[in-house]
Amino acid sequence: MDCGEGFDRATLTPLGDQLRLMQAIYDTGKPVVTVYIQGRTLDMNLAARHSDALLTAWYPGQEGGSAIADIIFGDVNPSGRLPVSIPRSEGQLPVHYSRMSAGRDYMDGSGSPLYSFGHGLSYTTFDYSDLTIIPTDNGDRWDVSFRLTNTGRRQGAEVAQLYLRDVVASTSQPPMLLKGFKRIELNPGESREVHFSLGPDELSVYNPALRRVVEPGLFRLMIGSSSTDIRLKGDFTVK
Template sequence: MGHGHDYMDSPGDPLYSFGHGLSYTSFEYSNLLIRSAADGKSCEVSYRITNIGNRSGAEVVQLYLRDVVASVSQPPMLLKGFTRIELSPGESRTTTFNLGAEELSIYNAGLERVIEPGLFKVMIGASSADIRLTGDFTL
């Protein structure tokens, strides 16, 4: 692609989406809770994951973020965190992602890294095409 570009908006779907993988069990996502800090510079995102299958297994949970009202054009989703969770059959766990300045900031038109106030969309799932929980928050 060259010229420093790292995002391409083109028609068609990839054969395998980012984060695609297979498991011998199934997982259920629930209880999304989003808390933004009063200082407007961080956010805590927690959720519950349960192994609803009958085998032990691991899931790589991915958190994507979209700055809905950014002053410069942004991709529809950016990977901002991921974690690998191993669960036995029937086991549940609540996990938290902490989003700080690095995850919430963008480069503005002046090429300065800034956290812009506004609406953010959170997406949590097993891959970029398999989003299980969505929510939003405002800074």
């Protein structure tokens, strides 16, 4: 247990001699899956360099052991996605996918997270194609669709994520904000058309008067497997 109420930490390093233990295991040359049972993000740099796979289990509960075993032995194809970004070091914090300084590096290291918000792998792969953006309801809403294909050899689920940027706004906006996501299960080789609907809830911003309004202008749409794995992009204009 490495977190809790009133249990602050100065570093993200795993407690005790865990890093020494991990290094000793990696030195054996055997294939290694590293499982993190944690209540907060931890330093994963060593494991990222040497492990064959990483599994973030958080605090999984009394059936956690069974769930972890099912994934490691391939009985279940994982489809979880990170609800936070995993930093490379404490100096990066806070590290948000929507931060305005995205893309800037430190003098002595990368500014990008080790693993980004929305990231997650499975035992299959997916392809995104055929993006369309069509106005509906007299221009009050937009229908966004694309084709998702399971290009691997196993049944699996993809979590498709839709991000949006209001390019022309009266107040400063983040470079991207998550506006929707869908979990789609597909058999090997199967394709499906996926739809999102954008309306006032997704398109509105707070103007200088602190009123939430939909302003005319250019919007940039991004769809992908994570906040840094964008597969499709498109622009549309609200008039």
